Amino acid sequence: PRMSLSIERYIDVGISPETKNDIFHSSYYRLPANKKNVKIITTVHDFTYEVFPKGLKTIVHHWQKKRAILNSDGIICISESTRKDMLKYIPEAQDIPTKVIYNGVSDFTPLEKTSSNDKYVVFVGARNGYKNFTSCVKALQKHEDIKLVVVGGGKFNAEEITLLNEYIPGRFNHAGFVSEEELNLLYSNAYCLIYPSLYEGFGIPVIEAMRSGCPVIASNSSSVKEIATGSAILLDKITEDDISHALLKLGDNVIREKLISAGLVNSTKFSWTKMAQETLNFYDEIRDIK
Numbered sequence: 001p002r003m004s005l006s007i008e009r010y011i012d013v014g015i016s017p018e019t020k021n022d023i024f025h026s027s028y029y030r031l032p033a034n035k036k037n038v039k040i041i042t043t044v045h046d047f048t049y050e051v052f053p054k055g056l057k058t059i060v061h062h063w064q065k066k067r068a069i070l071n072s073d074g075i076i077c078i079s080e081s082t083r084k085d086m087l088k089y090i091p092e093a094q095d096i097p098t099k100v101i102y103n104g105v106s107d108f109t110p111l112e113k114t115s116s117n118d119k120y121v122v123f124v125g126a127r128n129g130y131k132n133f134t135s136c137v138k139a140l141q142k143h144e145d146i147k148l149v150v151v152g153g154g155k156f157n158a159e160e161i162t163l164l165n166e167y168i169p170g171r172f173n174h175a176g177f178v179s180e181e182e183l184n185l186l187y188s189n190a191y192c193l194i195y196p197s198l199y200e201g202f203g204i205p206v207i208e209a210m211r212s213g214c215p216v217i218a219s220n221s222s223s224v225k226e227i228a229t230g231s232a233i234l235l236d237k238i239t240e241d242d243i244s245h246a247l248l249k250l251g252d253n254v255i256r257e258k259l260i261s262a263g264l265v266n267s268t269k270f271s272w273t274k275m276a277q278e279t280l281n282f283y284d285e286i287r288d289i290k
Contacts, residue, residue: 029068046201074286079223104272110213111188132196139243187212210263231262
């Protein structure tokens with residue numbers, strides 16, 4: 001019987017001793033119990049715990065991550081930003097063959113607009129501290145024609161409900177968990193995606209929105225500035241005034257259309273097929289190292 005995932009994720013994986021010339025690829029910092037006949041590749045996503053420490057959780061997570069990385073024959077980082085963070089927090093990894101392979105995103109496309117006249121912005125994912133949800137809500141206070149649609153990240157807590165009712169009463173809703181088709185439609189009809197997170201290993205919603213023909217307002221930090229490459233409004237400071245000003249800018253159709261076009265072009269650089277092919281090529285490179 002399987003153990004609870006919360007325990008299993010910290011335990012080495014048993015593999016057959018007959019395994020020869022194989023690749024063990026972990027996307028969550030686990031190692032094989034028998035390392036003799038396999039090459040180990042670890043995918044490194046981000047250093048959120050290190051950038052924003054959370055006591056014991058950080059210590060345990062960092063220990064597991066460091067152990068996996070330093071026992072790997074090859075490392076895949078999902079962005080150049082993550083690779084730099086790895087060398088900052090685990091400098092001993094500098095001699096391990098490392099490849100930056102970007103995540104793919106779903107095959108979203110600009111969908112035909114629905115007849116609804118609702119003007120709304122989308123906020124996707126977790127909303128804690130460095131994700132700057134509070135600044136996003138406050139920024140919408142003066143924009144009385146714009147609603148806020150939140151996707152994922154769990155239900156609103158009491159504190160968030162108070163915040164929302166104070167600044168944008170009656171202008172918010174939680175879409176909860178949506179299918180890819182529903183998300184594609186939400187992006188396609190949105191005024192923009194607001195993605196003010198101060199730290200990401202990659203930032204999939206940024207590219208998903210671009211693929212859907214949805215303009216993006218985001219933080220000019222970590223991997224987001226790397227993957228957005230001039231196709232979004234990137235803010236050096238995430239304050240309610242800065243977000244509010246960016247929302248006004250998007251009211252200019254010339255700026256808006258330029259961002260949509262640039263975003264569509266930029267988003268074509270990211271696909272799961274490309275990611276899979278680059279990963280297979282990296283397997284071959286690591287297999288060939290004696």
